[in-house]
Amino acid sequence: MTSEAELDWKDIIHRCFRCGYCxxxxxxxxxxxxxxxxxxxxxxxxxxxxWLIYGVINGDLQWSENxxxxxxxCPTCGNCMxxxxxxxxxxxxxxxIEAARAEATKSGFCPEKQKVLVERATNPEMWNPYxxxxxxxxxxxKEYDLPDEAEWVYFIGCTSNYRQQNLRDATxxxxxxxxxxxxxxxxxxxxxPMLRTGQVDCASDFMNYNIxxxxxxxxxKVVTSCAGCYRTLLKDYEKFGxxxxxxxxxxxxxxxxxxxxxxxxxxxxxxxxxTYHDPCHLGRHMDMxxxxxxxxKQIPGIKFVEMERIRENAWCCGAGGGVKIGYPDWALEISKxxxxxxxxxxxxxxxSMCPFCKTNLSDANETFNMGFEVLDLIEILDQLDIxxxx
Amino acid sequence: xxxxxxxxxKLENIVGQDFVSNKPEDLFIYSQDSGTSLPRPxxxxxxxxxxxxxxxxxxxxxxxxxxIVPMGxxxxxxxxxxxxxxxxxxxxxxMDRIIKINEMxxxxxxxxxxxxxxxxxxxxxxxxxxxxxxxxxxxxxxxAGNVLIHGSGFLSQKYGDxxxxxxxxxxxxxxxxxxxxxxxxxxxxxxxxxxxxxxxGLFVSSFGTLGIATKLSIKLYPKPKxxxxxxxxxxxxxxxxxxxxxxxxxxxxxxxxxxIQDKPNWMKGHIFALVFINGNTxxxxxxxxxxxxKIYQGVKGRQMKLPPRMKDFFLEKPIxxxxxxxxxxxxxxxxxxxxxxxxxxxEALTKGSLISSKHGIIPTMGCRVIGxxxxxxxxxxxxxxxxxxxxxxxxxxxxxxxxxxxxxxxGIPWKAELNAQKLILDKLDDKYKKLFKSIRSSxxxxxxxxxxxxxxx
Numbered sequence: 001m002t003s004e005a006e007l008d009w010k011d012i013i014h015r016c017f018r019c020g021y022c023x024x025x026x027x028x029x030x031x032x033x034x035x036x037x038x039x040x041x042x043x044x045x046x047x048x049x050x051w052l053i054y055g056v057i058n059g060d061l062q063w064s065e066n067x068x069x070x071x072x073x074c075p076t077c078g079n080c081m082x083x084x085x086x087x088x089x090x091x092x093x094x095x096x097i098e099a100a101r102a103e104a105t106k107s108g109f110c111p112e113k114q115k116v117l118v119e120r121a122t123n124p125e126m127w128n129p130y131x132x133x134x135x136x137x138x139x140x141x142k143e144y145d146l147p148d149e150a151e152w153v154y155f156i157g158c159t160s161n162y163r164q165q166n167l168r169d170a171t172x173x174x175x176x177x178x179x180x181x182x183x184x185x186x187x188x189x190x191x192x193p194m195l196r197t198g199q200v201d202c203a204s205d206f207m208n209y210n211i212x213x214x215x216x217x218x219x220x221k222v223v224t225s226c227a228g229c230y231r232t233l234l235k236d237y238e239k240f241g242x243x244x245x246x247x248x249x250x251x252x253x254x255x256x257x258x259x260x261x262x263x264x265x266x267x268x269x270x271x272x273x274x275t276y277h278d279p280c281h282l283g284r285h286m287d288m289x290x291x292x293x294x295x296x297k298q299i300p301g302i303k304f305v306e307m308e309r310i311r312e313n314a315w316c317c318g319a320g321g322g323v324k325i326g327y328p329d330w331a332l333e334i335s336k337x338x339x340x341x342x343x344x345x346x347x348x349x350x351x352s353m354c355p356f357c358k359t360n361l362s363d364a365n366e367t368f369n370m371g372f373e374v375l376d377l378i379e380i381l382d383q384l385d386i387x388x389x390x
Numbered sequence: 391x392x393x394x395x396x397x398x399x400k401l402e403n404i405v406g407q408d409f410v411s412n413k414p415e416d417l418f419i420y421s422q423d424s425g426t427s428l429p430r431p432x433x434x435x436x437x438x439x440x441x442x443x444x445x446x447x448x449x450x451x452x453x454x455x456x457x458i459v460p461m462g463x464x465x466x467x468x469x470x471x472x473x474x475x476x477x478x479x480x481x482x483x484x485m486d487r488i489i490k491i492n493e494m495x496x497x498x499x500x501x502x503x504x505x506x507x508x509x510x511x512x513x514x515x516x517x518x519x520x521x522x523x524x525x526x527x528x529x530x531x532x533x534a535g536n537v538l539i540h541g542s543g544f545l546s547q548k549y550g551d552x553x554x555x556x557x558x559x560x561x562x563x564x565x566x567x568x569x570x571x572x573x574x575x576x577x578x579x580x581x582x583x584x585x586x587x588x589x590x591g592l593f594v595s596s597f598g599t600l601g602i603a604t605k606l607s608i609k610l611y612p613k614p615k616x617x618x619x620x621x622x623x624x625x626x627x628x629x630x631x632x633x634x635x636x637x638x639x640x641x642x643x644x645x646x647x648x649x650i651q652d653k654p655n656w657m658k659g660h661i662f663a664l665v666f667i668n669g670n671t672x673x674x675x676x677x678x679x680x681x682x683x684k685i686y687q688g689v690k691g692r693q694m695k696l697p698p699r700m701k702d703f704f705l706e707k708p709i710x711x712x713x714x715x716x717x718x719x720x721x722x723x724x725x726x727x728x729x730x731x732x733x734x735x736x737e738a739l740t741k742g743s744l745i746s747s748k749h750g751i752i753p754t755m756g757c758r759v760i761g762x763x764x765x766x767x768x769x770x771x772x773x774x775x776x777x778x779x780x781x782x783x784x785x786x787x788x789x790x791x792x793x794x795x796x797x798x799x800x801g802i803p804w805k806a807e808l809n810a811q812k813l814i815l816d817k818l819d820d821k822y823k824k825l826f827k828s829i830r831s832s833x834x835x836x837x838x839x840x841x842x843x844x845x846x847x
Contacts, residue, residue: 014777015721017424020463020530028507028529029515040437040484041411042464043419051422052415058777060418067415085528086716 009096012088013054018047022080026313032079034316034334043070046080046093053100068109071100076196076321078284082312101198114197114322127188128158135161136186144172149218152182157226158189159355167355170382171225177386178264185213192228195236197322207242225251225378227281227354251378252291252353259298268385269301275347278314279354292353292377305345319360335364349373401436404446409437420479425724426786427469435479441604449566451838459840460598462535467724468807470597474842488512495581496610497557502534502603509533521613534603539805540595542760542767544645545611550761553594557582560605564834580607598840600833614668618675619704620682622663624691627736633689634732638762642678644668646759650739653752720775726789727769727804728796741795742770749788
């Protein structure tokens with residue numbers, strides 16, 4: 001966060017009235033803040049967190065392990081941003097929590113589990129938060145016959161590259177099928193795990209590195225299948241003063257554009273009942289709700305059913321904001337609630353457009369034996385015939 | 391182990407480790423509310439899930455002689471759920487089941503932690519022909535907390551304050567015993583308070599000093615299909631009592647709110663009547679609308695047309711004036727709510743304006759008519775900047791002046807904070823005090839229930 005933005009939030013944080021709208025669904029039927037719903041102490045509502053942060057700012061509270069734990073027990077899903085009645089907070093609440101996490105980190109209170117993310121990502125053998133040996137993606141370039149320079153770069157993202165290779169490969173196949181001119185780069189962590197957990201010291205270096213790699217590939221456009229990378233590239237790089245110099249697309253946007261421009265057509269049926277989970281980083285953070293739905297609706301044979309909490313009102317999968325690594329059991333509980341909601345629709349397939357959501361939803365699906373086929377929308381499209389029209 | 395650690399362990403044994411805390415950050419949050427009260431320390435916060443757990447907590451508090459403070463939404467703004475003498479805050483919001491809706495007898499049986507948002511939404515989804523009277527507060531307030539402080543809402547003009555909507559109450563008494571009050575003490579139906587000695591009133595506005603409510607039945611009302619707002623503008627404050635009399639006598643209206651404020655500038659010098667009407671057909675609404683115009687004209691007022699967006703804002707229930715809470719760009723807001731006789735409205739408006747101006751606060755006042763004008767809930771808002779201690783003290787001073795003025799006019803401050811309680815007690819009849827003290831000491835000989843509130847020497 002820039003110093004100017006930091007001044008802004010510190011100047012207004014005391015204006016939270018703790019009215020509690022931030023906890024709810026749109027119609028107040030239930031609590032939609034995963035953290036408050038779990039812990040139930042007022043402390044764990046967004047309002048509670050703002051009061052704690054203000055308490056630290058004005059010296060009433062000191063940083064402690066417990067206090068940091070309250071701040072980190074939040075998947076930063078952004079439900080509070082949608083429901084807060086104080087309009088100045090609507091776009092700032094998650095930023096304020098992340099900025100406070102950065103303060104906690106500076107004061108030495110970043111929790112150990114979240115620290116690991118950055119220790120791995122900054123390891124020159126890895127450059128990713130999963131602790132896997134770095135893939136420079138040269139083997140993939142060879143396998144898919146990709147050039148060194150191209151109009152597009154497919155920014156795979158660490159989750160797809162190291163945990164959801166099915167999605168990575170499906171995306172690669174689908175991009176090949178569409179005929180666009182694309183390549184891969186030796187990407188490093190996009191910085192999302194750093195920013196979300198307040199470990200921001202080396203973020204700029206990673207951003208500059210990734211931008212340079214993309215530019216070196218001669219690309220003017222980047223496409224990513226990861227909602228977290230998408231938000232980070234499009235929103236956070238700018239906040240850190242980075243000059244992108246290229247356009248950023250989510251795979252959903254690219255596919256929709258190709259379909260709408262009449263460049264491709266889905267030429268086979270998908271005869272299953274599916275429902276769609278809005279990833280927080282795509283939906284509430286980036287306001288992208290219709291794109292995936294418009295793509296789904298163009299798939300022949302599909303029966304699309306909606307869950308009760310969707311779009312701005314969606315229930316989080318529970319993986320974001322460092323919760324998956326920090327509180328793995330709770331992350332699964334949050335996903336279980338989403339799967340139970342999906343069950344009520346009668347869908348057999350739960351789809352989304354975020355590898356991190358897919359990971360957590362799949363883990364919960366397996367742990368609680370919920371019986372879904374959990375697939376990214378790109379994986380569904382990869383199963384279908386794509387006809388090139390031009 | 392220290393004594394505090396021993397008690398923490400005992401509390402953990404009652405509700406589990408996850409729902410009791412003595413961690414500094416939790417105690418920090420529960421030591422203060424959004425009003426002007428200074429933070430006051432507490433020792434534990436606990437969130438029971440069952441009646442039995444509440445009973446066990448109270449029994450433990452009694453054995454150890456630890457103060458205990460029940461809390462609903464914690465939104466009174468007057469510090470009523472901030473312990474005065476430390477101890478345990480019992481946050482009731484995990485007891486949030488809607489147990490039953492009786493459509494025929496029109497009541498809802500709910501646990502004490504059900505929020506107004508949840509009940510409103512539940513009725514809309516499952517019983518669209520029924521409604522509860524919801525206060526103009528955020529949806530995070532609890533129904534129990536609101537009815538037990540004589541709260542009021544958008545149906546209070548027709549049906550009385552929310553204390554009157556209680557049909558039945560289940561309370562854990564200070565000795566841990568469970569009592570059911572109202573018809574539920576006799577039968578399985580929670581449909582009425584009588585015809586047996588009515589003890590429910592003891593628990594209303596006693597601020598948790600006599601027990602902890604765990605269940606309650608509140609009245610529900612038919613929900614007409616249509617609702618509309620007919621705003622009237624008046625320039626003579628002395629005409630307001632007649633306006634209210636004529637409106638209530640007409641039996642045409644659902645809710646009557648009066649608003650007087652100096653900002654924005656176009657509002658200064660006028661009294662705005664926000665009169666809500668309902669019906670099942672457009673014809674019915676039109677007829678009422680026409681009748682209201684005549685009533686307004688009869689007291690030298692006029693109807694004001696609202697832009698649709700503004701009208702929709704007011705028609706949303708519950709309304710929360712978040713901008714009012716932030717007038718001073720400081721997130722702090724408290725108001726004197728006062729129960730006043732109707733004839734005192736002009737005087738209250740004049741005095742309220744003077745007190746606000748004296749303290750450099752933009753006059754922001756209003757009233758809700760309760761029970762056909764039997765009672766007026768008058769309020770003067772004092773927003774303040776939470777980041778400015780002087781501004782908070784200024785608002786506190788304004789509240790004190792207002793409380794005194796209200797009592798001088800023959801009214802009574804509502805959901806009175808500690809200072810206002812003292813002012814009320816100074817004026818309260820000695821026999822009333824003696825009776826209340828006797829009831830309280832009989833029920834709570836160890837003085838564990840929200841001590842410091844309604845403290846009679």
